[in-house]
Amino acid sequence: MDTLLLARLQFATTTSIHFLFVVVTLGLVTLLVGMQTAGFLTGDPKWERLTRFWGQLYVINYVLGIATGIVMEFQFGLNWSGLSRYVGNVFGAPLAIETLLAFFLESTFLGMWIFGWHRLRRGLHLALLWGVAITAYASAFWIMVANSWLQNPVGYELRDGVAHLTDFGALLTNPTLGMAFGHVLAASLLTGGMLMAAVSARHLIRRTPDFALFRTSLRIGLVVAALAIAAVQGFGFAQFGPVGQVQPTKFGGGPGRDALVAEWTARFGPGDWTPPVLSSVGLGFMILIGLTLGCVWLLLPLLWRDAVIRLRFPLWLILFALPLPFVAVLLGWIAREVGRQPWAAYGLLPNSRAVSDVDAGLMLTSLVGFGLLLGALAVTNWVLLARHAARGAHDPALGRPPAPESDDFPRQPVLA
Numbered sequence: 371m372d373t374l375l376l377a378r379l380q381f382a383t384t385t386s387i388h389f390l391f392v393v394v395t396l397g398l399v400t401l402l403v404g405m406q407t408a409g410f411l412t413g414d415p416k417w418e419r420l421t422r423f424w425g426q427l428y429v430i431n432y433v434l435g436i437a438t439g440i441v442m443e444f445q446f447g448l449n450w451s452g453l454s455r456y457v458g459n460v461f462g463a464p465l466a467i468e469t470l471l472a473f474f475l476e477s478t479f480l481g482m483w484i485f486g487w488h489r490l491r492r493g494l495h496l497a498l499l500w501g502v503a504i505t506a507y508a509s510a511f512w513i514m515v516a517n518s519w520l521q522n523p524v525g526y527e528l529r530d531g532v533a534h535l536t537d538f539g540a541l542l543t544n545p546t547l548g549m550a551f552g553h554v555l556a557a558s559l560l561t562g563g564m565l566m567a568a569v570s571a572r573h574l575i576r577r578t579p580d581f582a583l584f585r586t587s588l589r590i591g592l593v594v595a596a597l598a599i600a601a602v603q604g605f606g607f608a609q610f611g612p613v614g615q616v617q618p619t620k621f622g623g624g625p626g627r628d629a630l631v632a633e634w635t636a637r638f639g640p641g642d643w644t645p646p647v648l649s650s651v652g653l654g655f656m657i658l659i660g661l662t663l664g665c666v667w668l669l670l671p672l673l674w675r676d677a678v679i680r681l682r683f684p685l686w687l688i689l690f691a692l693p694l695p696f697v698a699v700l701l702g703w704i705a706r707e708v709g710r711q712p713w714a715a716y717g718l719l720p721n722s723r724a725v726s727d728v729d730a731g732l733m734l735t736s737l738v739g740f741g742l743l744l745g746a747l748a749v750t751n752w753v754l755l756a757r758h759a760a761r762g763a764h765d766p767a768l769g770r771p772p773a774p775e776s777d778d779f780p781r782q783p784v785l786a
Contacts, residue, residue, distance in 0.1 A: 376733040377449040377725045380740060382707070384442040386700055387744045391435030391751070393699050396510060396555065397562020398428040399503045401594065410496050419580075420587055422487075422770075423763035424566065427755055429484060434751040436477075441740055441747075448736065453714045453724040460526050460535045461516055468512035476505035487769035510558075511551055518547040521710055522616040523718050533718070545612040549605050550706070556601035557702065560663065561695040563598055567591030568692040569759045571685040580763050589673055592688075596670055599663045606660065606702075617716060619644050620709035630717070638720060645711045659698040663691070 402425055409417030447454070453461070479501035486495045518541075519525075525540025526533045535541075570588035574581070613620060618627040627644075634643045669688070672678035679685065710716055714724035758766075 373728055373730045373733050374721055374725050376730060376737050377728075378721065380445050380449060380733070380737045382704075383737070383741050384438070384445050384744060385707075386703060387748055388435065388438040388442045389699065389703055390696055390748070391431055391438055392510070393554075393558040393561045393696075394431045394565065395428065395435055396506055396558035397560070397565070398424060398431070399499075399506050400559060401562055401566060401590065402428060403499055403503045405590075406496050406499055410492055416583060416586065418769070419583060419763050422766045422768050423583075424587070426758055426766045426768040427569075429480070429768060430754045430758065431751060432480065434747050434754075436473075438744055438747050439472075441744055445736065445740055449726050449728065449733070450714065450724050451726040453719065455532070456719050456724065457519075457523075457526075457533045457715055460519060460523075460533050460541075463535060463538070464512040464515040464519075464541065468509050468516070471505045471512065472509040476502055476509060479505060484768065488771055507555070510554060514547060514551045514554060515541050515544070517706075518544045518550060520713075520715050521546045521613075521706070523715050533715075545616055546609075549609045549612065553602060553605035553609065553702070556598050556605055557695070557699050560595055560598035560602055561699065563591045563593075563595030564663075564666075564688075564692055564695050565591070567595060567688050571688040572759075573762060574679050575682065575685050575689070578762050583763050585676065585679065588678070588688075592666060592669055592673065592678075595663075596666045599660065599666060603660055603664065606657070617709065634717065641712070641720075643712065645709045659694050659701070663694055663698070666691075 402421055405417050405424065406421045408414070409421060479498050482490075483495065483498040483502060486498060490498075522544055523533070524544050525535060525537035527536050528534075541547075566587050568591075570584040570591060573584040574588065578584075610621070618630055631643045635641070669678055669684055672681065672684055712721050713719065714721050
């Protein structure tokens with residue numbers, strides 16, 4: 371294997387695993403905001419219990435997801451120095467904003483939310499969770515701004531062989547950004563909804579305590595998943611037009627494809643300037659899974675009088691369908707990224723000029739090392755999620771009321 375192929379495999383491995391954490395994070399935080407807001411408005415203690423239970427799973431996924439993101443950034447800096455040199459003046463701005471949001475604001479809000487249970491006013495505590503959700507969405511937005519620029523470079527000029535940003539607004543109006551961002555958010559809600567429904571289904575199948583609690587979360591998960599899959603399909607199919615215009619080679623036969631390939635051949639020399647068939651295969655399977663998940667709408671009428679629970683068979687279907695949104699997310703990411711090949715920045719910087727000048731042996735070593743580390747983090751995440759989910763919502767560690775104060779050590783409030 372040559373250095374370029376190993377670098378691409380490493381990029382695919384790190385980004386794909388990290389992306390699985392991201393969609394769970396975005397999906398669950400939205401559901402948490404809804405549940406804690408309902409608890410604040412109604413005063414019903416069940417919403418606090420649901421928020422504590424699902425919030426604990428969210429925190430586990432968030433912490434390990436941060437670790438996978440750090441690994442991904444390492445491989446980006448190590449393996450793609452040519453990309454940093456050539457487009458860093460443009461590409462760095464949205465990534466810097468994302469870093470400030472994710473590692474400073476979002477993490478700060480989340481830490482205060484975790485340790486603020488029973489210490490902060492209920493309204494302030496809820497506002498912190500809203501802050502977590504807003505910064506998480508903003509972080510995802512700026513990542514998509516950066517990725518959309520790689521898909522369709524805009525708002526720049528070349529000076530001395532280096533791209534310089536000339537129009538920041540063009541980054542925000544990139545035709546490959548809007549629908550793609552909506553697609554990612556909808557896919558995250560679908561994943562979060564299916565995760566909530568599947569965990570609830572498992573507890574209802576096993577007849578564990580807190581029937582009413584998991585009945586509620588099952589309903590929330592199914593309704594959110596049904597609405598989200600409709601949005602996923604809408605945003606997904608809406609991308610074909612604008613993406614086909616700016617990337618004629620992505621879908622195999624867009625208008626102007628042959629002329630564009632001829633232009634690239636004249637500029638960069640002979641080569642295969644069309645994406646591999648893997649992008650089309652991934653796209654096809656993603657669409658198939660998306661249409662299959664659309665069947666979740668058939669389960670909504672069964673929520674009436676708890677037929678979905680009494681029949682039990684639908685609960686098993688929900689449980690076994692849990693991997694589907696994760697597979698669809700990966701296939702969609704593959705279709706978007708592989709469809710851009712062989713470019714680091716479409717039509718501007720080929721992968722061969724973006725990759726670092728690193729020995730193939732070292733690249734293989736880092737691929738194996740990062741792959742094992744990320745695999746271990748992913749397995750650890752799912753083991754912890756499964757373990758804490760199986761324990762039920764009786765008394766989650768998150769938000770557990772403090773022990774009664776003694777006369778010797780009275781508890782002092784942080785904020786009155």
